[in-house]
Amino acid sequence: MIRSGVNNIYISLDIETTGLDNKTDEIIEIGAVRFNETGIIDKYESLVNPYKQLPEFIKDLTGIKQYEVDNASAFSIVSQDLESFIGDNIIIGQNIEFDLGFLSNKGLTLLNQYYDTRDIAHIILPRAKDYSLGSLARELNITHDNPHRALADAAITSSVFLQLKSLVAKLDKTLLNQIRNIYSKSDSHLKTFFTTVNSITSDAPSKIEYEAEEPYIPGHNEKTSANTNHIRSSTGDDRITLFFDQKGPLNSIIENYTQRPQQNQLACKVYKAINNSDTLLVEGGTGVGKSMAYLLPAILFSLEQNSRVVISTNTINLQEQLINKDLPTVKKALTSFLDTENELNFSLLKGKDNYLCLEKWGNLLRENSFSKDEARLAAKLAIWINDTNSGDRNEINLSARDRILWSKISSAYSNDCPSHHQTRSSKCFLAIARQKAEDSHIVVVNHALLMRDAIDGGGVIPNYNNLVIDEAHNLEEEATNQYGSKISSRELIDWLNETNDTKGIVAKTVAALEKFEAGSRKDIIDKVVGKIKLNLKHLEDANKILWNTLFNFVMNQDLSKDRRQTILRINHATRKQPDWSAIEVSWEQNNTVLLDLKENFLDLSLALENTPKKNAVDSLLLTTEISDITTKLDEFKKALHDFVIDPHLGNIYWVTTESNNEDVNLHTAPIHVGEILKEKLFSKKDSVIITSATLSTNGDFEYTKDRLGLIDAEEMSVESPFNYQKAVLLCLPTDMPNPDHHEYQNKLQEIIVEICNAANGRTMVLFTSHSALQATRSGIKNLLAPKGFKVLAQGLDGNPYNLRSMFMENSNSVLLGTSSFWQGVDLPGDSLKALVVARLPFSVPTDPIFSARAELLDDPFNQYTIPQTILRFRQGFGRLIRTEQDQGVVAILDHRILSKSYGPMFINSLPTCTTVKSSIVDMYDAISKWIK
Ligand code: SF4
Numbered sequence: 002m003i004r005s006g007v008n009n010i011y012i013s014l015d016i017e018t019t020g021l022d023n024k025t026d027e028i029i030e031i032g033a034v035r036f037n038e039t040g041i042i043d044k045y046e047s048l049v050n051p052y053k054q055l056p057e058f059i060k061d062l063t064g065i066k067q068y069e070v071d072n073a074s075a076f077s078i079v080s081q082d083l084e085s086f087i088g089d090n091i092i093i094g095q096n097i098e099f100d101l102g103f104l105s106n107k108g109l110t111l112l113n114q115y116y117d118t119r120d121i122a123h124i125i126l127p128r129a130k131d132y133s134l135g136s137l138a139r140e141l142n143i144t145h146d147n148p149h150r151a152l153a154d155a156a157i158t159s160s161v162f163l164q165l166k167s168l169v170a171k172l173d174k175t176l177l178n179q180i181r182n183i184y185s186k187s188d189s190h191l192k193t194f195f196t197t198v199n200s201i202t203s204d205a206p207s208k209i210e211y212e213a214e215e216p217y218i219p220g221h222n223e224k225t226s227a228n229t230n231h232i233r234s235s236t237g238d239d240r241i242t243l244f245f246d247q248k249g250p251l252n253s254i255i256e257n258y259t260q261r262p263q264q265n266q267l268a269c270k271v272y273k274a275i276n277n278s279d280t281l282l283v284e285g286g287t288g289v290g291k292s293m294a295y296l297l298p299a300i301l302f303s304l305e306q307n308s309r310v311v312i313s314t315n316t317i318n319l320q321e322q323l324i325n326k327d328l329p330t331v332k333k334a335l336t337s338f339l340d341t342e343n344e345l346n347f348s349l350l351k352g353k354d355n356y357l358c359l360e361k362w363g364n365l366l367r368e369n370s371f372s373k374d375e376a377r378l379a380a381k382l383a384i385w386i387n388d389t390n391s392g393d394r395n396e397i398n399l400s401a402r403d404r405i406l407w408s409k410i411s412s413a414y415s416n417d418c419p420s421h422h423q424t425r426s427s428k429c430f431l432a433i434a435r436q437k438a439e440d441s442h443i444v445v446v447n448h449a450l451l452m453r454d455a456i457d458g459g460g461v462i463p464n465y466n467n468l469v470i471d472e473a474h475n476l477e478e479e480a481t482n483q484y485g486s487k488i489s490s491r492e493l494i495d496w497l498n499e500t501n502d503t504k505g506i507v508a509k510t511v512a513a514l515e516k517f518e519a520g521s522r523k524d525i526i527d528k529v530v531g532k533i534k535l536n537l538k539h540l541e542d543a544n545k546i547l548w549n550t551l552f553n554f555v556m557n558q559d560l561s562k563d564r565r566q567t568i569l570r571i572n573h574a575t576r577k578q579p580d581w582s583a584i585e586v587s588w589e590q591n592n593t594v595l596l597d598l599k600e601n602f603l604d605l606s607l608a609l610e611n612t613p614k615k616n617a618v619d620s621l622l623l624t625t626e627i628s629d630i631t632t633k634l635d636e637f638k639k640a641l642h643d644f645v646i647d648p649h650l651g652n653i654y655w656v657t658t659e660s661n662n663e664d665v666n667l668h669t670a671p672i673h674v675g676e677i678l679k680e681k682l683f684s685k686k687d688s689v690i691i692t693s694a695t696l697s698t699n700g701d702f703e704y705t706k707d708r709l710g711l712i713d714a715e716e717m718s719v720e721s722p723f724n725y726q727k728a729v730l731l732c733l734p735t736d737m738p739n740p741d742h743h744e745y746q747n748k749l750q751e752i753i754v755e756i757c758n759a760a761n762g763r764t765m766v767l768f769t770s771h772s773a774l775q776a777t778r779s780g781i782k783n784l785l786a787p788k789g790f791k792v793l794a795q796g797l798d799g800n801p802y803n804l805r806s807m808f809m810e811n812s813n814s815v816l817l818g819t820s821s822f823w824q825g826v827d828l829p830g831d832s833l834k835a836l837v838v839a840r841l842p843f844s845v846p847t848d849p850i851f852s853a854r855a856e857l858l859d860d861p862f863n864q865y866t867i868p869q870t871i872l873r874f875r876q877g878f879g880r881l882i883r884t885e886q887d888q889g890v891v892a893i894l895d896h897r898i899l900s901k902s903y904g905p906m907f908i909n910s911l912p913t914c915t916t917v918k919s920s921i922v923d924m925y926d927a928i929s930k931w932i933k
Contacts, residue, residue: 009038010042011037011092012087012088012093012113013092013158013159014032014033014092014093014100014155015151015152015155016028016032016100016104017150017151018059019051023103023107024106027051027052028104029051030063030065030070030150032156033045033086033087038163041159044156045086048069048072049073049076049079050072050073050076051070052075054067063149063150076108076109080104080107083104083109094117094118095117095118095119095161096119098117101115114190114193115190116162116190116194117191118161118165119132120191121166121194124380125169127382127385127397130398131398131799131803134148134154135148137161143157143160169195172200176387177200180380181195186371186376187376189371190373191376195380241269241272244297244335244338245260245268246260249338250334254330254334261288263285263286263289263290263721264294267283267719268293268297268298271298271299274688275299275302275310275690278687280688280689280713282691282696282711284694284697284718285694286720286723286912287883288722288882288884289721292319295312296312299443299469300332300345302467303442304442308466309441309442310465310467311443311444311469312443314445314448315448320447323445328345328445332345345443346442347443347444348443350434350438350450351395353412353413354407354411354412356392356393356394356430357386357410359428360418362386362410365379365410374402374406378407381403382410391430392434394407405495412429435463441463444465448470451470455685456681468682469689470692473691474824477674477708477709480671481671481674481850484677485652485668485669486668487668487669488641488644488667489664489667497537501541506627507533510530510623511530513623522608522611526609529604529605529608533598533602536594536597536601543590543591543594544591546587548663548665551587554584555567555658568655568656568847568849569655588641591641598634599631602627602630606628609623609627610624640669643669644667644669652671653672653849653850654849672853679710679711683711689714691714694876695876698910700909702716704864720912721912722885723885725882727888728887728914729912731893731914731915732891732893733917733918735899736920737895737921738896739900740896740897746773746780748921750780750784753781753837755928756928757785758788759890759929760928761834761932762811762813762814763834763835764816764836764837765815765817765837766815766817766818766839767819767838767842767877768840769839769840769842769843771795771796771819774794774796778797785815789813790815791815792815793814793815795817795821805826808833809828812832822880823842823877824877824880827883828883829887833880833887834889835891835928835932836878836881839895840894841893841898841907844866871907875910890932
């Protein structure tokens with residue numbers, strides 16, 4: 002029997018363990034606090050003897066020493082004290098099911114009611130960037146000085162819980178009732194929590210009385226502020242110079258505005274290119290003010306020619322900067338400059354799957370039961386819908402599980418929206434976003450949408466003839482993702498399970514049939530449903546054989562297997578192996594079942610369409626879902642057929658398998674996206690501006706031109722206005738061991754520690770592999786801790802977003818990052834003084850995309866490997882200097898930059914810095930002087 006709690010007394014509980022597996026790992030510390038609304042009443046804390054060695058990582062993380070746990074009591078003794086401390090009270094915890102599962106596995110099964118603060122936070126703080134305990138404490142202004150110790154974490158969790166509870170109590174009564182209604186259909190542990198929280202906005206009803214027929218969406222009926230534009234045409238190239246002039250309109254809008262000749266030069270060139278319908282590659286160094294430099298000519302052209310310009314970016318950061326800062330600034334400046342009012346319209350448009358579909362949301366609320374995950378997402382959305390105008394999922398933080406569920410309520414329909422809902426565009430987030438884009442001169446999109454729209458031949462982005470692509474150094478990769486595909490065994494198994502489960506199409510059709518009267522094609526539908534059930538069973542069996550055959554095929558290859566993943570490229574030679582035929586046979590069996598299944602779904606759809614009018618609503622919902630299913634079946638069938646039987650010459654194919662399960666993923670990517678981009682996108686536009694801070698290598702644009710299919714494009718490079726000789730000390734140690742030398746790792750750690758001392762923290766180290774990052778973290782943590790320096794390692798101490806915040810807030814820290822820190826991360830000002838590049842960022846030679854592309858070239862190393870690595874290297878280097886005031890040190894600890902013939906190309910691709918080529922010892926001296 003579940004214990005239900007006593008007089009609003011709660012127990013906040015936390016454990017520390019030797020690892021995450023409750024079968025093989027052990028508990029090493031337990032902390033708990035008894036508390037009520039006024040605060041902590043009592044505390045319990047005990048170390049636990051695991052009777053095994055503590056992993057180094059756990060000692061680092063918690064600070065718990067081996068001798069401390071060796072002297073502690075066994076869990077069987079500690080657990081008795083803990084059980085009596087907890088009593089019958091409600092247990093509170095962060096990710097509490099992990100703790101309860103661990104305790105239960107070790108012999109203490111607690112049947113108390115429990116609430117998870119992470120789940121509550123997910124709901125009540127839908128926009129929070131992160132739901133870890135540390136982040137929640139920061140978000141709620143709770144000081145958390147001693148993380149990863151059980152008692153401290155339990156105490157902080159109690160404060161977090163009380164604050165979250167008070168936020169729930171402040172919810173609008175109708176909204177709170179909607180959440181209660183959602184939870185009333187779920188067996189989640191939070192059902193009681195939401196029922197018992199007393200609303201302080203008004204008297205909360207004693208029982209659930211609200212039945213949502215329509216989602217509660219106050220304030221969401223506002224129409225877009227679309228208007229008709231009166232566009233002036235009296236502008237020209239000379240205006241750009243006046244606009245950016247020191248005494249021009251920007252001077253009164255931007256604080257400490259400084260005119261930059263480079264910005265003006267770039268803007269004039271872009272203006273000319275757009276007006277002449279040219280294709281232009283333009284590289285703008287850091288600090289040029291590139292975005293304003295292309296926005297102004299794009300805007301002028303759009304206003305003059307009444308022609309829309311689309312701007313595509315890769316990162317959300319840049320999108321937000323354009324929409325929230327740069328475009329409003331240019332608009333404001335232009336208003337006085339051109340003596341016009343509100344003439345410029347601009348908007349942000351995303352892919353369909355980014356917007357919530359209110360029709361699907363309404364259908365979700367009408368479901369009879371919710372799983373724990375569904376209830377949490379539905380409640381979270383209920384709160385978010387209450388204050389979003391965009392319905393854009395990027396406003397909220399979705400967990401991996403949420404993201405899967407999101408696909409069921411997003412506006413992405415395989416086919417068109419259901420006909421009965423197409424008239425409700427005033428309440429449709431997607432329709433509002435599209436209408437705004439239709440009414441805009443400038444539409445900002447991301448590369449993914451740009452590519453998808455080009456693949457589909459348009460239809461999402463409103464018609465446009467002029468395109469600006471910023472952050473173009475990411476374009477090849479994004480085009481590769483969009484033109485490629487991935488079929489995952491897990492996704493298909495889940496899809497089959499969902500189709501077959503109590504909420505799947507079969508169960509829904511059977512339920513609908515009960516409402517149909519005899520004679521209304523009930524018998525036919527019944528018969529087809531029977532056939533579909535059988536098909537699904539056959540498909541499940543055939544699928545299992547196919548994935549097993551693929552998995553075994555990969556495992557039987559002579560591959561050096563990575564700890565987590567095995568990768569096998571599938572080329573002509575692989576397909577010639579005798580075992581491949583077993584995969585072909587398995588696929589043919591799948592194909593036969595899939596054809597049958599699709600046929601039967603089409604028969605079902607036809608039968609449902611012909612039912613009498615009184616069944617119309619049910620039939621319509623079912624046929625819409627069936628249409629989505631048959632589209633999915635077609636896509637799946639085609640992708641598998643191409644992969645197994647009929648590979649395309651222009652594609653790269655490879656299989657990955659996960660080591661912790663038998664999941665198999667089939668990947669496809671185009672070998673050369675340049676040809677595709679040229680045909681599907683660039684050739685269809687009047688003008689194309691491609692820009693980034695890193696397009697050239699060693700002063701040459703040929704690599705980028707070739708990769709993007711822009712051989713005939715004009716090119717231009719505008720140098721950074723920053724004085725890098727004054728800003729950067731570039732350190733190239735002459736006695737650094739090569740990366741494959743056994744002394745390299747120790748030397749790397751020693752140098753990082755010295756640089757960190759000299760820079761007083763404020764150091765970022767860029768790695769090319771997570772294993773190297775992990776090894777370095779272990780090596781430097783104890784050396785830096787006594788001096789008060791904190792090590793923040795990507796993936797170990799937090800996600801990139803959290804680490805960036807912690808690094809900015811805590812100057813005594815060293816940040817260790819891999820791929821996502823090489824580009825797009827802005828750490829301006831004094832927060833970053835030293836940047837260490839551990840290795841030059843070469844691609845892994847066995848990477849299927851890399852190796853397939855390299856094979857096509859006469860001199861792959863010089864034509865592909867070197868330029869690709871230089872562009873990444875330049876991105877990494879660019880993290881240090883973000884503003885004119887920034888100053889610091891860059892240390893390249895890969896000796897190949899000095900010893901190899903290609904080294905000078907890397908150095909020449911950087912701006913001219915003050916450079917030290919010296920012994921490591923002399924380098925320390927130079928660094929200390931430079932940073933002081
Ligand atoms: S119009 Fe389509 S996308 Fe929009 S809410 Fe209706 S069904 Fe969803």
